[in-house]
Amino acid sequence: MTPEPKGFFYPRTASGQAGLLPPPPWHYAGDLLTVEYRTDPALVAALLPSPLSPAPDDPGAVAVIWADWQSCGESRAEMLDPVRAQYKECFVVVRCQFQGKIFSRCVYIWVDKDFAMLRGIHQGYPKKMGSIHMTRPHPFAPAPQLAAGGRFGATLAAADRRLAELVVTLDHEVAQNGFVNGHPMAHHRYLPAISISSKSPHDGDVFAELIQSGGAKFTGGPIWAATIDHFALLPAPTEQLAELAPREFIGAYYRQIGVVWDGGTVLETLVTPLA
Numbered sequence: 515m516t517p518e519p520k521g522f523f524y525p526r527t528a529s530g531q532a533g534l535l536p537p538p539p540w541h542y543a544g545d546l547l548t549v550e551y552r553t554d555p556a557l558v559a560a561l562l563p564s565p566l567s568p569a570p571d572d573p574g575a576v577a578v579i580w581a582d583w584q585s586c587g588e589s590r591a592e593m594l595d596p597v598r599a600q601y602k603e604c605f606v607v608v609r610c611q612f613q614g615k616i617f618s619r620c621v622y623i624w625v626d627k628d629f630a631m632l633r634g635i636h637q638g639y640p641k642k643m644g645s646i647h648m649t650r651p652h653p654f655a656p657a658p659q660l661a662a663g664g665r666f667g668a669t670l671a672a673a674d675r676r677l678a679e680l681v682v683t684l685d686h687e688v689a690q691n692g693f694v695n696g697h698p699m700a701h702h703r704y705l706p707a708i709s710i711s712s713k714s715p716h717d718g719d720v721f722a723e724l725i726q727s728g729g730a731k732f733t734g735g736p737i738w739a740a741t742i743d744h745f746a747l748l749p750a751p752t753e754q755l756a757e758l759a760p761r762e763f764i765g766a767y768y769r770q771i772g773v774v775w776d777g778g779t780v781l782e783t784l785v786t787p788l789a
Contacts, residue, residue: 534632536587539776544583547668548767550692551576551760558608561621569609569616576758577607577694580668582648601627602646604670607695617700622755624672638701638725644672675750682740682766691737691767698728722785727778740766
């Protein structure tokens, strides 16, 4: 009798060895560089599909976050095979509300590894492939240290176009690294119908749901507030990030963190799966 294919996600095989992802929980350790600012609230509202609506206070607040991650499954095997553990990403977060509760929501995100892309599909992150780079701290020069005066740069590019760039100088320690990305995430997971003639209530989707997720465990190091020396969002033919241009800056922060992700919950089923 032929064994059934195994694995958390594709490709599923009889042994499960070829699967791109282990099952959760997923463990992350990384350096985060965040810049927060305010843009036109109407631009944020336009990125919030139903049943979400803008946050009642500071509805134009945006966070752009660069992250340099190491991640793994429960066995920790990826940590000793670094090509499967190390990746970088840049993501854009806004706030929204659903049934009176405030959520964070990732509206744009770029990653540089396939396993990170697939994890995003499962978690409802709208991931695309990109090229992301960050200055790394180190106790010896010429690398900057995590101390006052340390200067860090970060860039994002995709499809041969640079989309964002940031330079900051660390100033002093603070108690909080911003507020935009400080809530549970509210994301849509959906699957378009295979038939182009499909007429479903959710614009041709055969599956769609609004889900909530967040870190099951969290640890973090000191939070450094930073001066923004340079920040730019650049236009590109297939991107809309530059539309979220800042009207005023709120702040910038650098922090090293550890997170465990172990699933989420369904807030609302938007398309009933076919029987």
